[in-house]
Amino acid sequence: xxxxxxxxxxxxxxxxxxxxxxxxxxxxxxxxxxxxxxxxxxxxxxxxxxxxxxxxxxxxxxxxxxxxxxxxxxxxxxxxxxxxxxxxxxxxxxxxxxxxxxxxxxxxxxxxxxxxxxxxxxxxxxxxxxxxxxxxxxxxxxxxxxxxxxxxxxxxxxxxxxxxxxxxxxxxxxxxxxxxxxxxxxxxxxxxxxxxxxxxxxxxxxxxxxxxxxxxxxxxxxxxxxxxxxxxxxxxxxxxxxxxxxxxxxxxxxxxxxxxxxxxxxxxxxxxxxxxxxxxxxxxxxxxxxxxxxxxxxxxxxxxxxxxxxxxxxxxxxxxxxxxxxxxxxxxxxxxxxxxxxxxxxxxxxxxxxxxxxxxxxxxxxxxxxxxxxxxxxxxxxxxxxxxxxxxxxxxxxxxxxxxxxxxxxxxxxxxxxxxxxxxxxxxxxxxxxxxxxxxxxxxxxxxxxxxxxxxxxxxxxxxx
Numbered sequence: 001x002x003x004x005x006x007x008x009x010x011x012x013x014x015x016x017x018x019x020x021x022x023x024x025x026x027x028x029x030x031x032x033x034x035x036x037x038x039x040x041x042x043x044x045x046x047x048x049x050x051x052x053x054x055x056x057x058x059x060x061x062x063x064x065x066x067x068x069x070x071x072x073x074x075x076x077x078x079x080x081x082x083x084x085x086x087x088x089x090x091x092x093x094x095x096x097x098x099x100x101x102x103x104x105x106x107x108x109x110x111x112x113x114x115x116x117x118x119x120x121x122x123x124x125x126x127x128x129x130x131x132x133x134x135x136x137x138x139x140x141x142x143x144x145x146x147x148x149x150x151x152x153x154x155x156x157x158x159x160x161x162x163x164x165x166x167x168x169x170x171x172x173x174x175x176x177x178x179x180x181x182x183x184x185x186x187x188x189x190x191x192x193x194x195x196x197x198x199x200x201x202x203x204x205x206x207x208x209x210x211x212x213x214x215x216x217x218x219x220x221x222x223x224x225x226x227x228x229x230x231x232x233x234x235x236x237x238x239x240x241x242x243x244x245x246x247x248x249x250x251x252x253x254x255x256x257x258x259x260x261x262x263x264x265x266x267x268x269x270x271x272x273x274x275x276x277x278x279x280x281x282x283x284x285x286x287x288x289x290x291x292x293x294x295x296x297x298x299x300x301x302x303x304x305x306x307x308x309x310x311x312x313x314x315x316x317x318x319x320x321x322x323x324x325x326x327x328x329x330x331x332x333x334x335x336x337x338x339x340x341x342x343x344x345x346x347x348x349x350x351x352x353x354x355x356x357x358x359x360x361x362x363x364x365x366x367x368x369x370x371x372x373x374x375x376x377x378x379x380x381x382x383x384x385x386x387x388x389x390x391x392x393x394x395x396x397x398x399x400x401x402x403x404x405x406x407x408x409x410x411x412x413x414x415x416x417x418x419x420x421x422x423x424x425x426x427x428x429x430x431x432x433x434x435x436x437x438x439x440x441x442x443x444x445x446x447x448x449x450x451x452x453x454x455x456x457x458x459x460x461x462x463x464x465x
Contacts, residue, residue: 004124004182005181006217007181007184007219008243009219009242009293011292014219014293023330024295024332025330025331025463026087026330026332027090027333027334027344028297028298028335029074029091029092029093029335029337030338031073031337031338032070032092032119032337033070033093033098034046034093034094034095034135034136034148035049036146037049037145037372037418038342038372038373038374039335039337039338039339039343041357041361041425042425043360043364043422043424044145044369044415044418044421044422045145045149045150045418047148047150049422052426055426056429056430057437060434061432061436062437064434064435064437064438065432065440066441068438068442073441074119074122074336075122075445077445078336078337078345082126082128082336083128085459086463087459087463088128088129089130090123090128090130090131090332091130091131092116092131092133093133093134094112094132094133094135094136096136096169097136097148098111098115099169099172100169106164106165106168108168108172120177120180120183121182123182129182129184130182131183131187131332132183132186132187133190134170134187135190136148136190137189138156138162138166139155139156139158139161139162140154141154141157141190141191141193141194142192142227143401144371144410147190150415151415152407152415154193157194157195157199157200163206166189167206167210170186170207170211171211174186174210174214174215175214178215183218184219185219185220185221186211186218186221187221187297188207190223191227191228192224192227192228193225193226193400193401194233195401197232198233200233201233201236201237204222204241208241208244217243218243219243219244220244220245221245221247223247223249224247224248226401228249228297229248229249229283231248240292245287246286246287247295248283248295248297249283249296249298250283250298250320251299251300252279252316252320253266253267253269253271255300255301255313256301256302256373258377262312262315262316276320280323280329281327284327294328294330295330295331296330296332297332299320300317300320300335301313301316302341302342302372302373310454314454314455318458318462325462341373344451344456344459345452346450347443347444347448347449348443351443351448352439352443353441353443357428360424360428366378368417369417369418369421371410371413379413382412383408383412383413390404390408
C-alpha cells in the first residue's frame, strides 16, 4: 500500500508535509455517485430517471442494478489502470441523495459514506489522492442537469433550508475524513451559478467556518460562480481564504461544439493554441493575481462518432496540458468512464446495457436532448420559429447564465423533449429480474469496457515526459 501525505497550500504550490511541491494530475469520476445523462445514456436528470426505473423494475431489481453498478463502475481494476497512466488524483463527484433523503432532511445515511469510503480506500492503495466533490446539492446550485435539476431554476440560493442541509452534510464529511491524508481536500460546491452573485460569497464564508471548526487541515477547493468561470465575487475580499485553492473549469469551445478542425473557426471565432491559452489566463486571473495555486477542476474535449476527428481533438488536449504545465497548474480531466463521448474507457457498443438502451440513445442524439455533446441540427424546424419569435418580441432578452439561445435549448431540448424520452428509456427496463439487472450493470466493469487508446497515450506521454 502506498502511503500518501497530507497536502496543504504554500503560496502558489500544493505541498506535502515536507514542503515538497505536488502537482495534481487527475480525472473526474463522473457518472458514478452523481449520474449524468451523456455518461450512462438516460435522458434528463438523475432523480427523474431513478424514479421511473424504480416504477418499471420494482424495488428488488432496481436495488440489484444500482448495487452492482456502484461496484462495477469503479473497482480495483479501474484504480490500477489510472495508476498505470500516471494519474495521482481523482475528483469524486457525488449527489447529496446518497447521504440524505428529501423527506428526512438532516438524517444522514451510512450507506452513502460507505460507498464513498470504498473508492477512497481503493485509490489510496494505488497512491492516488481523492478530492471530494459535492456535485448535486439539495435545491440545485445551478440551472442544468448535472446538479440533478429537472427544471432551469437554482433554488439553492433562495432557501436557507437547503443551505443548512449542505453545511450539515459537510460537517459530517469533515468529521469522517479529517484524519485521512489520502483525501487531498474538499470541493464543496460544483459549478455554482448564483444569479445575484451575493449569496455565493456569503455561503462560502459560512461553509469555511463550519468545516474549519472540525477539520482545519484539508484544502478547500472552491469553484467560481457561473459554472466556475467567474471569480469577480471575490474582488471584495482583502485576501484569499487560508489553505484554499480557487478552481476554474476550462472547457475549450472547439472541443465541445460542432467544430470540425483545430486550429480553425468555431462559432465564427478562430481558435488556435494562443486563443486557448488566453482563455485559460482569463479564467485564472484571480489565482495568478493573488499568488494562489491553480487547479483546473474540469476540462477536456468530447469525441465525435467520426473517429478521424480524434487527431485534432487530441491535439487540443495536448495544447491544454502543455499550457497547464507551463503555468504550474494542477488539473482533473473530465471524465473517466462513460458510453463513448468523453471517457478514458467506455462501455462497449455491443454490451448488454447498450444493446438494451441503444435505440433511446440514438433518439436522444437525433433530437439533441443531451446538452453535453448534443446537436440541435435535427430539430431546427422547431427551434427556428421560437428564435424568430424572440427576435421579434423579446430582442433584448438575455437570461442568466448564458443568454437566450442556450436558455431556449434547456427548456425545449433538455427538459421538454427529455421528459417523454425518459419514460421510453425506463420502459426498456420493464420486467427485468434482479439477475438480469446485475448483468446489465456489469457492462460498466473495467474488463467489459474499451479503452480510448489515443487518449491514454496522450496522458502517458504528458505525465512521463
